Amino acid sequence: MRKIPATLFASAIALAFAASANAQTTPVGEPQPVMDPTQTTTVQPTFDELDVNKDGTISQSEIPAEHELNTLFASYDADQSESLSRTEFDSYATGDQEEEAE
Numbered sequence: 001m002r003k004i005p006a007t008l009f010a011s012a013i014a015l016a017f018a019a020s021a022n023a024q025t026t027p028v029g030e031p032q033p034v035m036d037p038t039q040t041t042t043v044q045p046t047f048d049e050l051d052v053n054k055d056g057t058i059s060q061s062e063i064p065a066e067h068e069l070n071t072l073f074a075s076y077d078a079d080q081s082e083s084l085s086r087t088e089f090d091s092y093a094t095g096d097q098e099e100e101a102e
Helices: 003-024 069-076 086-093
Strands: none
Touching (some): 069 086
C-alpha cells in the first residue's frame, strides 16, 4: 500500500519535468537570419531632407558629396533642368531609370 503513493508521486514529478522540458524546446522551422555585425545599413535621405532650400526641387549642390545620386544625377534629370523634381527623385528612389530622357 505504501508503494502506490510513492509511485504516484514519482510519476507526477516525472510528468511535470517532461512537460516543462517540452515547453522549452524551440519549434523546428527555418533558421532566423542573423545580421552580420560587419554589415552596415544606411538610410537614404528623403526628398524633403535633400531639398535643403525647400524650393520643391533638388539641385546637385544640395546632394551630399558621398551620395550615389551625385554620379547618377544627369540620368534622372529627365527634363535637363539641372534639378530633380519629386517625380524624378521618386524614379531614383524606386530604382526606375527614366525611360524618356529626351
